[in-house]
Amino acid sequence: MSPSVDTPRVEKLATAHVEEQLGHGAGEEAKNASDHEHAASFMEAFKQYKWAVFWSCMISMTVVMEGYDTILMGNFWAYPRFNEKFGSFVDEETGYIVNASWQSGLNMASTVGAIFGALGNGWATAKWGYKPVCIVGLFFLNAFIFIVFFAPTKAVLLVGQMMCGITWGIFATTGPAYASEVVPLKLRGYLTMYINLCWAMGQFIAAGVLKGLVNNPTQWGYRIPFAIQWVWPVPLMVIIYFAPESPWYYVRNDRLDEAKRSLNRLGKLTEAQAAGSLAQLVHTVKIENQVTTGAQYWDCFRGTDLRRTEIAMMAFCGQILAGSSFAYSPAYFFTAAGISASKSFAIGLGGTAFAFCGTIIAWFITARVGRRTIYIFGECASCVLLIIIGSIAATHNEGAGLWAQAAVALIWIFTYSITVGPVAYSIVSEISAVRLRAQTVVLARNAYQLVNIVSQILVPHMLNAKSWNWQGKTGFFWAGTSALVATWAYFRLPEPKDRSFEELDILFAKGISARKFSSTHVDPYSEVHETSDVKPLNVQHTTV
Secondary structure: OOOOOOOHHHHHHHHHHHHHEEEEEEEEHHHHHHHHHHHOOHHHHHHHHHHHHHHHHHHHHHHHHHHHHHHHHHHHHOOHHHHHHHHHHEOEEEEEEEOOOHHHHHHHHHHHHHHHHHHHHHHHHEEEEEEEEHHHHHHHHHHHHHHHHHOOHHHHHHHHHHHHHHHHHHHHHHHHHHHHHOHHHHHHHHHHHHHHHHHHHHHHHHHHHHHHOOOOOOOOHHHHHHHHHHHOHHHHHHHHHOOOOHHHHHHOOOOOHHHHHHHHHHOOOHHHHHHHHHHHHHHHHHHHHHHHHOOOOHHHHHHHHHHHHHHHHHHHHHHHHHHHHHOOOOOOHHHOOOOOOOHHHHHHHHHHHHHHHHHHHHHHHHHHOOOOHHHHHHHHHHHHHHHHHHHHHOOOOOOOHHHHHHHHHHHHHHHOOOOOOHHHHHHHHOOOOHHHHHHHOOOOOOHHHHHHHHHHHHHHHHHHHOOOOOOOHHHHHHHHHHHHHHHHHHHHHHOOOOHHHHHHHHHHHHHOOOOOOOOOOOOEEEEEEEEOOOOOOOOOOOOO
């Protein structure tokens, strides 16, 4: 826990800085902008910032491709034509199969690439902004898809997946950060959770493509799914070229005129509203600069930012630890257990439809219920459902028992998609400090990827008939990990709902416990009229 800091002095200094940089009265304008942001209804915010919603949705659409590939490669192990090309013949009963080691390697290839892509993105976006980095990533993705499409061997396919993963790492970390910065408070939860909807869209498209081509006897049965990835990059490059850069990026780099132009492009603002919004951004950045300094990866582990980084990392890791590697893509499991490939992919298609609908339902739930409550409930529900799957597998692992496991897996997908899946994106986007947002999202996503690598090594062995052969009993393992995450969330996950970035900065600076975040009153502008004789506050080296 961070020690409490002298937040009134932080507020005074921030207001003095705003007045000095933007002129007399700018502090009052910032306060008015903050009050308006809190008071606005959903429809008022949407009408005023409809262009911000549009541009956020377009940049988040890049995540569709990551969701598409995630389910694509994981389900190819149950895909007859793919196994004939890249697998080896076992026996007449089993047929062709890609062994567990290569399954793990091909699963991990894009994940490893995504780690390096995300790390580069954190540095690049801080230097050049979200928009140009996203366009460059899309350009190279077009080229890398050629590698996987024409891959003659498993080794070449692995390299292609790794190269594509670099660009997916860029998109997975750009979407949440950009969405949280360009839309107002009342829309922030919807647009950050929309990223999970894009993920679900990608998986739904992939499941439909796989289901439609599972009985194709030619090489196009597995090549067409790879080729469909070319549909996205060029149109998105053109659209994103016209998108405005995040105004927070300009403020962090002292380019205030460009920040104001960006604000005017994002929302239908009067001159006074634009000036107030700009003052609010400057005020927030100054508050953060007084609490801690620096904007490098190392700074995410110093002072109050260490706690914020921990929360962001664990929120994303909780998606994997809730059992997503096992229950989210059940087609291979059911094929290995004896259900036909066609029926397995039908189950997978239904599951992705559940995920899509679940994310939409999550929008309505989070409008009334806090992120913390939903996240804890989701982890607890995952634990219970995974125990049920494991119990059925331990007692009835054939016939009706297999279909019962399939039904519970679909319920798990739906539950995950209205809780942990979308809410994690919102938590990670909101909890990070403004000046370290890109770096914090990158570290959180890479923590997710590292846990994902471990799960991608374990799950094929857990499910593979020639390896550990746990089948549905794998649910017991992931039930344990989801229970651990639920315990962590109860004690460590704060509630960011309806909090501005300024308010979150002050709550973390005061060291408020996670369970008291939602009930603690804080006013970033309580000292807006007391801006004289304020000395700089040096609290950069507070500890957690």
